[in-house]
Structures are given as structure tokens and as C-alpha cells.
Amino acid sequence: MKTILAALFAIAIGFVAVPVHAENLSARDIMVKVDDRDDGDNRVAEMKMVLIDKNGDTRIREMKSFDKDLITDKGEEDRRRIMFFLAPADVKDTGFLTYDFDAYVKDDDQWLFLPALKKTKRIASTDKSGSFMGSDFNYSDMTRKNLDAYDFKILKEVEVRGAKTWVIEALPKTQDEIDSTGYKKSVAFVRQDNFIIVRAVHWTDSGDKLKYLDVTGLEQINGVWTVTAMSMTTKKNKIIEHKTNLTFSNVHYDQDLNDNLFTLRRLEKGL
Amino acid sequence: MKVFAALPVLLSLSLGMSLPALAQDALDDALGGFDDTPLATQPKPAEPMTVQPPSPWSMSGSVSFSAAYDYTQNAPAVGESDKRGLSRARPKATFKLKGNLPDQFAVPVRIFAEASLAHDLVYTVRGRGNYNATVKNSFERDVNFGELYASARLTDELELTIGRQIIVWGTSENLRVVDVINPLDRRELGMVDIEDIRLPLAMARVDYVTGPWTATALAIPQIRFNKNAPSYSPYDSRNGAAPQDDLPADELNNMELAAQLRGNFSGWDLSFQAANMFDDAGHKETVDSESRIRHSRVNMLGISADVALGNWLVRGEAASTSGLQTQGVPSKDFRRSDVLAGIEYSGLDNASVSFEAANRHLHGWTAALSAEGFKSNSQEYALRFSGDYMHDRVHVTALTTRISPLNSGGGFSRASVEYDLQDALSVTGGVTIYHDGTRSPFKGLGDNDRVFVEVKQSF
Numbered sequence: 001m002k003t004i005l006a007a008l009f010a011i012a013i014g015f016v017a018v019p020v021h022a023e024n025l026s027a028r029d030i031m032v033k034v035d036d037r038d039d040g041d042n043r044v045a046e047m048k049m050v051l052i053d054k055n056g057d058t059r060i061r062e063m064k065s066f067d068k069d070l071i072t073d074k075g076e077e078d079r080r081r082i083m084f085f086l087a088p089a090d091v092k093d094t095g096f097l098t099y100d101f102d103a104y105v106k107d108d109d110q111w112l113f114l115p116a117l118k119k120t121k122r123i124a125s126t127d128k129s130g131s132f133m134g135s136d137f138n139y140s141d142m143t144r145k146n147l148d149a150y151d152f153k154i155l156k157e158v159e160v161r162g163a164k165t166w167v168i169e170a171l172p173k174t175q176d177e178i179d180s181t182g183y184k185k186s187v188a189f190v191r192q193d194n195f196i197i198v199r200a201v202h203w204t205d206s207g208d209k210l211k212y213l214d215v216t217g218l219e220q221i222n223g224v225w226t227v228t229a230m231s232m233t234t235k236k237n238k239i240i241e242h243k244t245n246l247t248f249s250n251v252h253y254d255q256d257l258n259d260n261l262f263t264l265r266r267l268e269k270g271l
Numbered sequence: 272m273k274v275f276a277a278l279p280v281l282l283s284l285s286l287g288m289s290l291p292a293l294a295q296d297a298l299d300d301a302l303g304g305f306d307d308t309p310l311a312t313q314p315k316p317a318e319p320m321t322v323q324p325p326s327p328w329s330m331s332g333s334v335s336f337s338a339a340y341d342y343t344q345n346a347p348a349v350g351e352s353d354k355r356g357l358s359r360a361r362p363k364a365t366f367k368l369k370g371n372l373p374d375q376f377a378v379p380v381r382i383f384a385e386a387s388l389a390h391d392l393v394y395t396v397r398g399r400g401n402y403n404a405t406v407k408n409s410f411e412r413d414v415n416f417g418e419l420y421a422s423a424r425l426t427d428e429l430e431l432t433i434g435r436q437i438i439v440w441g442t443s444e445n446l447r448v449v450d451v452i453n454p455l456d457r458r459e460l461g462m463v464d465i466e467d468i469r470l471p472l473a474m475a476r477v478d479y480v481t482g483p484w485t486a487t488a489l490a491i492p493q494i495r496f497n498k499n500a501p502s503y504s505p506y507d508s509r510n511g512a513a514p515q516d517d518l519p520a521d522e523l524n525n526m527e528l529a530a531q532l533r534g535n536f537s538g539w540d541l542s543f544q545a546a547n548m549f550d551d552a553g554h555k556e557t558v559d560s561e562s563r564i565r566h567s568r569v570n571m572l573g574i575s576a577d578v579a580l581g582n583w584l585v586r587g588e589a590a591s592t593s594g595l596q597t598q599g600v601p602s603k604d605f606r607r608s609d610v611l612a613g614i615e616y617s618g619l620d621n622a623s624v625s626f627e628a629a630n631r632h633l634h635g636w637t638a639a640l641s642a643e644g645f646k647s648n649s650q651e652y653a654l655r656f657s658g659d660y661m662h663d664r665v666h667v668t669a670l671t672t673r674i675s676p677l678n679s680g681g682g683f684s685r686a687s688v689e690y691d692l693q694d695a696l697s698v699t700g701g702v703t704i705y706h707d708g709t710r711s712p713f714k715g716l717g718d719n720d721r722v723f724v725e726v727k728q729s730f
Binding site (some may be wrong): 055106111199212214233235240264 | 695
């Protein structure tokens with residue numbers, strides 16, 4: 001809970017299917033297209049996160065989220081997001097407000113409202129390697145990546161659930177990036193028909209663990225291809241330590257979201 | 272270690288494999304760790320939809336049982352209560368109701384209400400006759416009406432809220448400089464439930480939002496002060512009857528007024544505060560040879576800010592409070608300047624640590640004020656650690672506070688571990704240690720160290 005989720009939907013929502021010709025694309029070209037895809041705007045969605053431990057015990061978190069993109073004078077696409085917990089009851093009405101800036105040099109603005117304290121506090125954290133609300137996702141999984149911080153390489157092409165994908169290795173160029181994300185290496189499976197990352201494997205910098213991201217639900221909503229279900233599984237020596245299933249429902253784009261929805265006053269008032 | 276490092280090389284050579292081939296196998300092995308369940312792909316037509324209206328009526332709350340055990344109190348003197356051993360055995364229920372009035376109202380109206388009811392069984396268990404009536408009246412049955420308000424959104428920018436409310440100002444997490452609106456429950460320092468520590472006040476509140484700024488104005492007709500430890504309770508350092516507290520009447524002339532302008536910017540926040548209100552703490556006056564607590568009217572001007580720098584959050588607050596009165600120099604108004612600086616580091620694995628320090632300077636201080644515990648300058652310190660572990664199943668919190676002089680002023684330290692047995696069901700255990708001091712409010716509290724446990728089910 002130390003950082004606000006920046007963009008859960010960055011990997012989950014809004015991937016426009018674009019027919020492409022794969023022959024001439026480099027690994028970086030592909031990742032640029034992944035990064036540049038149209039991910040819709042003015043989104044409303046509900047999320048359900050199921051945390052499953054190695055004994056099979058489950059805990060459930062439910063949230064509702066509102067997203068709005070703002071185009072800056074420089075043409076950058078900043079994103080504002082306000083999110084409220086619906087369940088479990090002990091964290092109900094806890095709220096997050098995030099201003100996620102397109103410019104990577106600029107840290108996200110994040111505020112957390114704790115209803116028990118009736119207080120809003122700013123969160124300062126450039127370290128995104130921490131767990132997102134106890135899940136197997138960390139905050140870096142949910143934010144847009146700085147492509148300049150990585151070397152990319154196409155390893156091979158494989159089919160994932162019947163769809164052709166590029167298997168792309170991403171190696172951080174600096175220790176700072178490793179520290180920030182918690183990953184020393186990642187391999188992403190990018191679908192060739194729509195540039196959706198449908199699978200990824202992350203090598204954690206500490207603990208020698210592997211984390212498996214797997215997209216298991218994909219729908220076209222309001223004309224936008226949207227990931228509606230995915231999981232992240234943490235394994236060590238091939239044994240599952242913990243798993244998180246994340247599903248999205250009631251996803252709608254192009255809603256009339258007023259700018260005043262994304263203010264601290266609204267964060268404190270709740271849904 | 273070199274032997275182990277060389278092992279893959281030797282293995283690969285003995286098996287006739289090259290190192291790149293070995294690495295490729297390891298990579299393929301890692302990439303093969305997915306389950307191949309079918310993809311749920313269901314193209315959906317776009318549906319016309321508007322954002323859900325505000326949430327319907329909902330009830331939430333919790334039931335809990337908490338117990339505390341004092342392991343440091345001495346045996347009582349003749350005529351005193353025995354404060355040793357079990358000091359709390361309290362079931363408690365909390366209810367919250369939230370909802371929206373029907374659409375036929377001209378503007379959206381939100382209703383919020385909360386209340387709690389607790390009954391401490393320790394008095395029954397240990398014998399009600401062993402306790403002073405003031406203690407039983409204060410703690411045994413605690414009915415607490417929390418916030419109760421109606422909030423009307425007059426326009427997208429303007430909101431009016433009327434009812435009992437809690438207002439939290441400033442950036443500090445542990446020390447109060449500009450957070451002066453609501454009185455506090457200080458009956459059991461360091462042991463009060465966090466959600467109950469601020470006491471709501473009936474008020475009218477207007478908020479106006481424009482760009483990054485939010486302007487707030489408050490009119491507070493209800494006059495209410497801190498709840499202090501009742502006489503003869505474990506946290507009462509007087510060990511005798513408290514002076515009568517002369518409360519100003521809840522009338523229009525006594526209405527408290529306050530305002531805040533808050534701005535939230537990229538990487539930093541800035542707020543200005545002003546308040547015309549009664550001094551919550553009060554001062555002693557001698558009336559007809561009898562000591563009484565009186566509350567003078569004070570003016571507070573404040574400013575608070577925070578700046579995010581990477582994993583660091585720097586906080587600052589300052590306030591000037593005029594109109595303070597004392598017993599030592601009657602009929603003279605004093606002014607106090609408070610300054611707070613704090614820093615929080617969030618770069619730890621799922622944890623953060625913060626430190627705050629405040630200085631309170633009383634202008635025009637004289638030796639005549641020493642008897643009341645006033646100093647020209649006094650300091651407060653707070654160090655806090657909080658962390659979430661085991662996928663947010665375990666929550667660790669530790670807090671230590673001190674007032675000056677650092678080695679003798681007093682304070683308390685509290686550490687607790689909360690474990691989520693399942694969703695919304697948790698058990699918490701911890702310890703609070705009091706550092707006996709030379710100054711209020713920690714003078715004479717050194718014998719109150721206690722361990723505590725709470726089981727809580729939220730719904």
C-alpha cells in the first residue's frame with residue numbers, strides 16, 4: 001500500500017487491434033507500438049483481485065476505478081485515475097488518486113485517503129518494486145515503461161493460445177531501473193495482430209523467483225480490445241509460492257468524467 | 272562458491288552441450304511455466320452506458336473485542352483503585368451508514384452517519400466497587416456518535432456539508448501544529464483506537480474547488496474540548512479531583528470560524544489555514560478561591576506543505592496562535608509559534624519510516640509560567656515505522672514519541688502486529704510502553720505499560 005497504483009490498465013485495458021506486417025519490425029519497434037497503442041479514454045471499470053497463497057487460501061479485493069487522459073501542451077498524454085476499494089470491509093472506502101505523467105522524468109503524483117484516519121496523505125515513492133496491495137503484481141507492472149531504459153531483443157516467435165507472438169527479451173540498462181522495478185530481466189510475449197502483451201516472465205532481482213503474467217481474458221469493449229482477466233504467478237524452483245487472479249468487469253470507455261472527479265476533495269468523499 | 276559456479280560448465284562439457292545451449296534450455300524451461308487454459312475471447316458490441324450513479328445506501332462497520340493488561344502498576348495505596356492487571360475487556364460495535372438521497376432532490380445529497388457502542392467488562396470482572404465513579408462513567412459504557420452529516424453538491428465546484436464532522440488539516444502524521452479543529456480523546460494516551468481519536472463537531476462546511484485549489488470555510492457552533500483522563504483513572508497524573516471545566520455555551524456569539532486554502536501540485540502540496548476558536552487545552556484560573564479551567568479565544572494562522580523527492584517525502588508546518596492565557600500571568604495574552612519538520616522514506620520493501628520534530632515557542636515567556644509547565648521553547652518528536660508483509664496479511668506498526676527534555680520529558684512507545692486471519696477478520700497484538708517524564712501529559716504515567724490484543728471482524 002506504500003505506493004498508489006499508477007496504471008493497472010496500462011497492461012490490462014485498451015489495446016487496439018492493428019493489422020501489421022511483422023517482417024521489418026525490430027524488437028524496439030514492437031515495444032514502441034505496444035507503448036503507443038490507443039488505450040481508450042474516460043474509462044470506468046471494476047476490478048476483482050483474488051490472492052491465492054501456496055495453501056490455496058484466498059483473499060479478495062474489489063475496487064472501482066475511473067480514468068481520464070489529459071493531453072498536455074507538449075502533446076504528452078498524462079493520465080488521472082481515482083480508485084476506491086469496495087471490499088474487503090476493513091479497507092472499504094480507502095481511495096487512491098494518481099496523476100501519471102507521460103514524461104518519465106516526472107514522478108507520478110499519488111495520494112492515499114484512509115477512512116479510519118479521515119486523512120489524505122501524499123505518497124512519495126519512485127521505487128515501484130513493492131507489492132501492489134499484497135498481490136503478485138508490483139507497481140512497475142502497472143505503469144508505463146521507459147523504453148529508453150531497456151535493451152530489447154527478439155528471441156523467437158511462438159503461438160500462444162493460437163495467436164502468433166514475438167518473444168521479446170527486455171534487459172534493463174541500469175541498476176537503477178532494476179532497483180525501481182525489482183526485475184533483472186523480463187521476457188514478453190507480444191501478439192503480432194494487435195501488440196498486446198499476452199504473457200510475460202519476470203526474473204526478480206531478489207529471491208531468485210520467476211513471475212508469470214498470463215492474460216486469460218480478452219474482449220472488445222466500446223471498440224477497444226481490452227484485457228478482462230489475467231494472472232500473475234510467483235514461482236521459486238518451479239513451485240508456486242503465491243498467485244493473483246485479476247479480473248475486470250463493467251469496463252466502459254468514453255464516459256463523461258468531470259475533471260473535479262480527480263481531486264482530493266472527491267477522494268475524501270468516496271464513491 | 273567457485274566450485275558451484277564451475278558446476279554448470281563441467282556439466283555442460285560432460286553432456287556435450289555448449290554454454291549457450293544450456294542457457295537456451297534454461298530459458299525455454301522458464302518460459303514453459305505457463306498453464307495453457309483457453310483464452311476467453313468474446314468480442315462485445317459497444318453498449319451505451321453512463322457512469323453509475325453514486326453508490327446506493329450501504330451499511331458497514333465492525334465488531335471487535337479488545338483486552339489490555341497492565342504489567343507495571345504498583346500495588347495501590349489505601350483508598351486508591353487497583354490499576355494492576357487486566358485493564359480492558361471491551362466488546363465494541365461500530366456502524367457506518369452511507370447513501371444518497373433520491374434523485375428528485377434538486378442537487379445530489381450524500382448522507383453519512385457513524386456510531387459506536389462499547390461496554391468494558393473489566394469493571395464487572397474485577398468488581399465495580401473497586402473503581403471510582405468518574406472512571407466507570409467515562410469508560411464502562413462508551414456510546415460514541417461519530418460523524419453525521421448531509422453533503423449537497425450545489426455545483427461541480429461548490430459543496431455544502433452540514434452536520435457533525437471531522438476536519439483533518441496539515442501534513443503531519445503524528446504531531447499537531449495546524450490540525451486544530453477537532454478536539455481529541457486523550458483519556459488513554461497511546462491506547463485510543465485511531466478511528467476514535469478525533470471528536471466530531473457540529474458545523475457547516477463549504478468547499479469550493481477550482482483548478483488545483485480547494486477553498487474550505489467552516490462555521491462551528493458546537494463548543495467541545497479534549498476529553499482528558501478522568502480523575503483516579505490510570506492516566507490521571509493529578510490523582511485527585513479535576514478542576515471544574517467552564518465550557519462556553521453553544522451560542523451564536525461563541526461560534527468558531529475557520530478556513531483553509533489547499534493546493535495540490537505536481538510533486539508538492541501547500542495549504543494555508545486560519546481559525547478563530549477557543550483554546551482546546553484551556554488554562555487554570557482561580558475563581559472565588561476555587562481553581563477552574565477556562566478556555567480563552569485564540570486566533571491561529573498556519574501554513575503546511577509537503578514535497579515529494581523520489582522515495583522521500585518532506586513535510587513542514589508552521590502556526591502562530593495568539594490570545595493564549597495562563598494562570599501565572601493573568602490577564603495577559605500570549606502568542607505561541609509552532610514549527611514542525613518531518614521526513615518520510617518509502618524506499619523500503621513494502622514499508623516506510625518517518626520522523627517528525629516540532630518546536631513550540633511561547634513569546635513573552637517569564638519564570639512565572641514555569642509552575643504551569645510552560646517553557647520558552649519545548650520540543651516534540653515522533654518516529655514511526657509501518658510495513659506490510661506476507662502479501663499484506665501482516666501489518667507491523669511501531670511508534671515512539673518524546674517531549675523535551677529528550678531524556679526526561681516523557682513519551683510513549685507502541686508496537687503492534689496485525690494479522691489478517693481472512694478477509695475482514697484480523698487479530699492484533701502489541702505493547703505500549705510509557706516513558707515517565709517531568710512534564711505533562713507524561714508525568715506519572717510510567718506505571719501504565721500494557722500489552723493488548725484485539726480481534727476484529729469488519730462487515
